[in-house]
Amino acid sequence: MNTITSKERYTEKTTLTKLPIMRMTGKIILYVLAIFIIFGPLSSLFIWSFAEEWFYPNPFPTDWGLSYWKRALEGNMVQAFGLSFGIAIIVTILALVLTVPLAYLIARNRLPLKYIILIIFLLPQAFPQLPVFTNTMRLMYQWDLVGTISGLTLIHLVGALVFSVWTLVSVFQSIAIPLEEASYMLGAGKVYTFFHIVLPMALPGIIAAALLVFLYSLDEFTGSLLIGAPFQITMPVFMYNASTGYEMQIASVTAVLLMIPGIILLLLLQKFMKSEYLSAFGRV
Template sequence: MSPLSLDLWWLPRAASLGLLAFVIFGPLGNLLLWAFTEKWYYPHTLPLEYGLSFWSKVFSARGNALESLSNSVLVACLTVLLSLALAVPAGYALARLKLPWRGAILLAFLIPQAFPNLTVYVNIARLFYQIGLNGTILGVVIVHTTHGLVFAVWIATAAFSAVDHELEQAARSIGAGPLRTFFDVTLPLALPGLMASAIFVFLESLDEFTGSYFVGAPDVNMLPLLLYTAGSGGNYQIASITAVLLLIPSIGFMLFVERFLKADVLSRVGH
């Protein structure tokens, strides 16, 4: 093989990387352009005018962005608390106890993801309407928790599995009881994984649309609902600004997860 052919081998790799970067960052670039666009129409390749007037409309009293943002954050935080309250004991039991049908129990938490969301939420909305939960924060939190438990339980199980069992035995050997061993040894060591679990649940809740629409709308305004309404009405600037509001915490939290969720925890997910 000639040196020239070796020198040209970087061309297809560079083209592939460039195409991948365009696929990933192209839509994000277009989103940011629309978020700061005042006027943009065909056949112009780039916006004709830039500005912040649509940002002021989104955050005005009639824009509902602040109410939708506060509701979305409140629901996401409550979903995290409820999910972890269920996932911490469940994850510890699945990681430490020799439970029969352990694999089946873990797979059971995937059931909400195994069926079309539309048909499931239509029936949940009918049931919640009968018991007074439709159109309430609590109803939306319960629906979001059914999806959040998938991340919460699986990652919590992996986090507790990654804790060295000998450290717990050492604490027990010097007189620590089961609860003190759990709170002083096991929980602090599993905390980075549990924090990552909480972040995944928070982001899942923040972006959840179908459950928020069928259970919460129109009484509980959420950012995904505002995004859908603006997009379906052709208000691309408002839809893009709402998408940016959803994107900022997602990027920040994912960087946090990458920093604290170690490989030894990831390797135990599902085991």
């Protein structure tokens, strides 16, 4: 008959006590590493934006100040900031107007070409953006749209429609069909059911799609550079021009101003993007 000594009981009890502490320590280490990996590179942007003088081998700036913030806010950056936000708003509205009814039709009807339609909307993101936008630029030169706000809006829509269509299809697929059938049985028509039953239920998903489109348009660079510059300068293009001119402080200020609305909108996106939308994503 085996007997457990007091020493063995003590060792087992000590081991069980240490396990939660070891797990907690491991989680803390992982969190610290994640924070360092995510916010480490971003911290240099904040440092550069307030650096008046920073030369190697100094680990931190030798002179701090707000002069570059003042220069950036008094220069052309304000105009670029307003242009980026204005185009992002226009692109978001147009994308929703075009894709909400289309996504509903794809989600609710057995269209013979629904797979082809979705693939067509996915094609701009399936290939490298540079050749796609270069070929588009050639067409826009023929239509005199290069260097115009209309041209920028159209080139942003090329990618924005992808996010909008695929997100909204999954949103409408997550809404139970019997709810619409119940509305029909009570005498409501399809138009009334769509606007009074389907749209209110799909509103969080529509807001999530709008935030995705807005973020895409706000940060779009390749098309903005090829189609808009040098006459229409958006914030990403302004930041690129500043960085290529070795104006690190101005580029950092621009990056910080672009990053702040992005973080806010991503937090809002997390609130409106539901798990059932993600489970239906890509299912047609």
